[in-house]
Amino acid sequence: MHEPDIIFLDEPTVGLDPQARLDLWEILRDLHRRGRTIVMTTHYMDEADRLCDRLAIIDRGRLLALDTPRTLKSRAPGGTLIELVLDGDAAPAAKVAEAIDGVSHVEANNGLLRVQSNRGGQTLPALIEAAENSGRTVTDIHLLQPSLETLFVSLTGRKLG
Numbered sequence: 001m002h003e004p005d006i007i008f009l010d011e012p013t014v015g016l017d018p019q020a021r022l023d024l025w026e027i028l029r030d031l032h033r034r035g036r037t038i039v040m041t042t043h044y045m046d047e048a049d050r051l052c053d054r055l056a057i058i059d060r061g062r063l064l065a066l067d068t069p070r071t072l073k074s075r076a077p078g079g080t081l082i083e084l085v086l087d088g089d090a091a092p093a094a095k096v097a098e099a100i101d102g103v104s105h106v107e108a109n110n111g112l113l114r115v116q117s118n119r120g121g122q123t124l125p126a127l128i129e130a131a132e133n134s135g136r137t138v139t140d141i142h143l144l145q146p147s148l149e150t151l152f153v154s155l156t157g158r159k160l161g
Contacts, residue, residue: 007031009040013047025051045148049073057152064155069148076146077154078104078116084127085140086111092134093127100126120145 057065094108102119117123
């Protein structure tokens, strides 16, 4: 009973402060080093990425993906997600952005221009120029590398949280 081969944990870090969360991660790593198999559920994709050798993405009882975190992240669509916050409507800039080399998907939502690019940050200067040529100023920029969360959203069609 005190030395189980398999340990099942359901959302073990919910409600923990950051230090307690890191301490628990170290305990779990130590248990794994000592040969324990740990099966856990979590909505924290960074936690799954850092702790798991293999992980499954399950949504509404359906297994959508099962592999190593590295392999799963490589399946995330669209490459880098680039978000530009503009000082007004992003639709005119989105039309221009669709023609930029390396851009695979573009969407505009009020002042937010979201672009997926397989060229990563190299696309950024052209996107800024597209915004400026559309009469807008870029007020903020976010670059998001392919992640487990990106894969989750693409597989389920909804965000975590």
